[in-house]
Amino acid sequence: xxxxxxxxxxxxxxxxxxxxxxxxxxxHHGKHHNAYVTTLNGFVEKMPELQGKSLEDIVKFAHNKPxxxxxxxxxxxxxxxxxxxxxxxxxxxKMPGKLEAKIVEDFGSVAAFKDAFKTAGxxxxxxxxxxxxLSPEGKLKVTKTPNASTPLVTGEGKVLLVYDVWxxxxxxxxxxxxxDYITNWLDKIANYEYAExxxx
Ligand code: MN3
Numbered sequence: 669x670x671x672x673x674x675x676x677x678x679x680x681x682x683x684x685x686x687x688x689x690x691x692x693x694x695x696h697h698g699k700h701h702n703a704y705v706t707t708l709n710g711f712v713e714k715m716p717e718l719q720g721k722s723l724e725d726i727v728k729f730a731h732n733k734p735x736x737x738x739x740x741x742x743x744x745x746x747x748x749x750x751x752x753x754x755x756x757x758x759x760x761x762k763m764p765g766k767l768e769a770k771i772v773e774d775f776g777s778v779a780a781f782k783d784a785f786k787t788a789g790x791x792x793x794x795x796x797x798x799x800x801x802l803s804p805e806g807k808l809k810v811t812k813t814p815n816a817s818t819p820l821v822t823g824e825g826k827v828l829l830v831y832d833v834w835x836x837x838x839x840x841x842x843x844x845x846x847x848d849y850i851t852n853w854l855d856k857i858a859n860y861e862y863a864e865x866x867x868x
Contacts, residue, residue, distance in 0.1 A: 670709045671723060673702050674750050682758040686856040687849075692840045697753065700836055704745040711739050723747050724820060731821040744816030748797055748830065755829045757859035767864035774808040781810070782854050788812040789850045795834040798850075800863060801825030828863040 676697055681690040708726075712718045718726055718739065727747055730740035763771075763778060775781035788810045789798035796814040803809045803825040811824050812833075819827055831837070831853050838849035 670712070671705050671746060673697070673705045674753065676753055678756075678758055683756060683857060686758060686760060687841060687852040688756070688857060689841055692837070695840070696832075696836055697749075701746070701749040704742045704749065708739070708742040708746055711742065715739070723750075727818065727820055741816040744818055747820070748816065748818055749832070751827055751830050752797075752832050754862055755831065755859050756853075756857045757862070760857040760859050761855050763860045764864045767860055767867065770808055770867065781808075785810045786847070786850045786854060789831060789833045790847050792833050798831050798833060799824075799827060800829040801827055802867060826866065828866045829858060829860070831858070 676693065680693045680697070683693060684690055718729070721729060723743060723746060726743045727740065730736035730743060733740070768778060771778055771781045775784060785798060785800060789812065792798060792812040792814065794814065796812055797818070798812050799810065799819055801809050801811060801819050801824050804823070808828075809825060811819065811822070813819070813822065819825055831850065833846060833850075838846060842849040842852075
C-alpha cells in the first residue's frame with residue numbers, strides 16, 4: 669500500500685498568528701513533504717525488498733546502506749515531517765504539569781531545557797532536526813540529527829517533540845534568522861501537550 673501525506677492536524681493558516689504563515693505551511697507540507705512521500709512510493713514500487721514494510725522499518729532497513737541513501741532520505745523525511753506537524757499547535761507553548769516536572773528533574777529548569785533545545789537546533793550545521801527524546805534510561809534528552817536522520821536510527825530514544833531546521837521551515841517567516849525562528853517555536857508553537865502524551 670502506498671504511503672500517504674498525512675493531513676495537517678490544523679488548517680494551513682492556523683499557525684500564522686504564532687509565527688508560521690500559511691505560505692510556509694502550504695509549501696512545507698503540500699510541496700516539500702508531499703515530494704518525499706511521492707518519491708518514497710516510487711522506490712517502494714520498484715524495490716520488492718521495501719514492499720510490505722512499515723515506514724519505520726524502511727528507515728531502519730535503509731540506514732547505513734550506501735546504495736539505499738535516497739530511500740533513507742525520503743523515508744526519513746516522511747517520518748520526521750509527520751512527527752513535526754504533530755509537534756506544533758495554534759495554542760502551543762503551554763507547558764503541562766507532568767512534562768514540566770520531568771523537565772525540571774532532568775534539566776534543572778524549563779529555562780535550561782529551552783536553552784539546550786534551542787542550542788541543538790541553532791548549532792545543527794546545514795539542514796536537520798532538533799529533538800526532545802526519552803532516552804532508553806528514562807531521561808529526557810535533547811539531540812540533533814542532520815538531513816533526514818532520526819533518533820529511530822541513532823538509538824537515542826523515543827521521540828517526544830521535534831522541530832525542523834531546514835531553511836524551508838523558516839525562511840519565509842524569519843529569513844536567515846534561525847535562532848529567532850527557534851525561540852518563537854519553543855515559546856509559541858511547540859505542542860508540549862503532545863510531548864507529554866508521548867511520555868506514556
Ligand atoms: Mn522540512
